[in-house]
Amino acid sequence: ELKVEQNPLFLSMQEGKNYTIYCNYSTTSDRLYWYRQDPGKSLESLFVLLSNGAVKQEGRLMASLDTKARLSTLHITAAVHDLSATYFCAVDIRVTTGTASKLTFGTGTRLQVTL
Amino acid sequence: SQTIHQWPATLVQPVGSPLSLECTVEGTSNPNLYWYRQAAGRGLQLLFYSVGIGQISSEVPQNLSASRPQDRQFILSSKKLLLSDSGFYLCAGQLYNSPLHFGNGTRLTVT
Numbered sequence: 001e002l003k004v005e006q007n008p009l010f011l012s013m014q015e016g017k018n019y020t021i022y023c024n025y026s027t028t029s030d031r032l033y034w035y036r037q038d039p040g041k042s043l044e045s046l047f048v049l050l051s052n053g054a055v056k057q058e059g060r061l062m063a064s065l066d067t068k069a070r071l072s073t074l075h076i077t078a079a080v081h082d083l084s085a086t087y088f089c090a091v092d093i094r095v096t097t098g099t100a101s102k103l104t105f106g107t108g109t110r111l112q113v114t115l
Numbered sequence: 116s117q118t119i120h121q122w123p124a125t126l127v128q129p130v131g132s133p134l135s136l137e138c139t140v141e142g143t144s145n146p147n148l149y150w151y152r153q154a155a156g157r158g159l160q161l162l163f164y165s166v167g168i169g170q171i172s173s174e175v176p177q178n179l180s181a182s183r184p185q186d187r188q189f190i191l192s193s194k195k196l197l198l199s200d201s202g203f204y205l206c207a208g209q210l211y212n213s214p215l216h217f218g219n220g221t222r223l224t225v226t
Contacts (some may be wrong), residue, residue, distance in 0.1 A: 033214055040222075042205060043159075045214040088158060100147040100166050101209060102174070105158040 002027045004091050006106035013079050014114055021109045023072040023089035031092035032072050033103065034063050036085045043088065047074075079113045086110045117143040119218035121206050127224045134179075134193040136221050138206030141187070146208040148189040149215060150181055153203040165189060201225045 003026040013019050023032070031050055035043040047056040049065035049072060056063050060083065062075045072089055090103040118141040128134060140146055150162040161174045163181035171181050178197050182190045189206060203222050207215040 042217045042219045045216065048214050090159075100149070100164045100172070101215065102161060102164070103159075103215060104161075107158045 002029075002091060002093055002104045004089060004104050004106040006087075006089060006109050008109060009107060010110045010112075012112045012114060013076075015080055016078050018078065019076050021074040021076075021087055021089075021111075023074070023106055025070050025072075025089075025091045025104075027070075027091075027093070028067070029070075029091045029093055030067055031094075031101075032065050033090045033092065034072070034074055035088045035090060035105075037088065037108070038085050046087075076111070079111075081113045081115065084111055084113045117141065117146060117208050117210065117216055119206055119208050119216060121204075121218035121221055123221060124219065125222045125224075127226060128196050129226055130198055131195050134191070134196055134200070134223070136191040136204055136206075136223075138189040138191075138218060139187055140189075140208045143208070143210055144186055146187070146210055148183065149207040149209070150189065150191050151205045151207065151217075153205065153220075155202070159205065163191070196225045198225050 005024045007022050034046040036046050037043050047063040052067040054065045060077045065072045086108045088108045089106045092101045120139045147166050149164045151159040153159050164172050165183045179193050201224050203220050205220045206218045209215045
């Protein structure tokens with residue numbers, strides 16, 4: 001059974017600081033997603049990482065994937081209050097190419113950025 | 116781009132009552148469709164997925180069922196709700212190799 005672990009589960013950080021969220025998973029996959037969820041809301045796709053060494057950046061967020069280590073990171077640079085949300089990684093296990101994605105989600109990291 | 120419509124947004128139902136949640140997709144055809152459930156303060160659990168009309172795969176044995184009567188319609192049902200069915204239900208659509216795109220969700224409280 002695929003396990004996806006995120007840490008930390010809760011992160012309180014000051015504006016302007018940098019931090020990294022880690023996502024470890026237990027089986028081989030070459031496709032990993034990061035999503036953001038605001039309280040009481042749905043999930044918004046942030047990044048898709050498709051291969052070993054992939055790096056994607058959008059604003060103050062940068063995600064990377066190391067498939068050999070089964071590790072993805074979400075790095076936050078110079079945090080601002082608007083980044084406060086819960087962040088989920090999700091690992092995609094497909095039965096065969098072209099079929100549905102069976103995403104297993106991590107438990108989420110609740111990020112709180114304080115002034 | 117695809118838009119996922121879900122309704123209702125919130126629902127309060129007594130134990131033992133039936134359930135029907137509907138999800139429709141706009142802006143694309145032949146998407147993969149998914150039902151996820153999120154318990155309070157937790158991650159998402161895949162319940163069902165569908166790659167086409169009438170094709171349903173169940174991931175977790177439970178009190179729920181799903182149907183896809185039309186290409187862009189995905190329905191989640193239960194004949195008799197349990198307290199443990201409470202949660203935030205999210206429908207998602209996917210085009211080949213793209214990220215899942217989620218609807219706004221239905222918050223179900225079983226009392």
